[in-house]
Amino acid sequence: MTAPDDAAEQIAGLLDRIVRRQRRASREGFGDSVTHGQFRVLRTLDNAEQTLRLSELAARLGIVPRSATSVVDDLESAGLVARQPDPHDRRATLVDLTPDGRQILATLRAKRRDVMVSQLSRLTEAEQQTLITLLQTLAED
Template sequence: MHARDDSTDAAEQIAALLDGIVRRQRRASREGFGDTVTHGQFRVLRTLDNAAQPIRLSDLAARLGIVPRSATSVVDDLEAAGLVARQPDPHDRRATLVDLTPHGRQLLTTLREKRRDVMVTQLARLTAAEQHTLADLLRRLAED
């Protein structure tokens, strides 16, 4: 049996720690909303918000990296909840555009605020210098 090297152990520890932090943040940011939106639905709301205009369902699926059928299912649920609305594409009668409703925008804003507040609470354990270092390190890891 081969001894594991330190970099492998460190990679596993870091992955586990990051997973735990993300899970804790998601759980805390959903408090008070019950099962209002799943993580997948939150991604759809965020993607629509970042688009800055209604987008085709097929474009939404591509941006999320999922098959159009899955996007349709998520949009169906969000539409039933009054968070998104479909409209015909004025340039292509066969296509449908999807956009956030005012209620969807408000919910997304509230979820983002809760997520930020949870992170502020977690980061309060670190000094300002440690927070800066952590942000720099995570930025480097996030680079493509």
């Protein structure tokens, strides 16, 4: 029987390997053009129900506004996001995805999904359902 600490370490290591594999898959085809941090920004903007202020984006990412500004600068230079003035607050700036940003995000998600489909093909459908249930339990706040 595995001690709880040993099981925790083993599970953490396995999850790390899976996440690294997902990140590598997301980068394939794009080289270093989109970093993991930039992918997080694109995904956060896409998941938002409205255009976000730069400060709101930073808060959702759990980073300081200056760091968000740097990432948005790079994404804007690449044509993946666009800034616009906030019509309700002259001091604030809104950030949104451009069509190119939406396209690259869709491509990155498809690559990530394809890698996961390949990994999950090693499991039976019942094992996949069990894995989903277990991960949902662990992901609950």
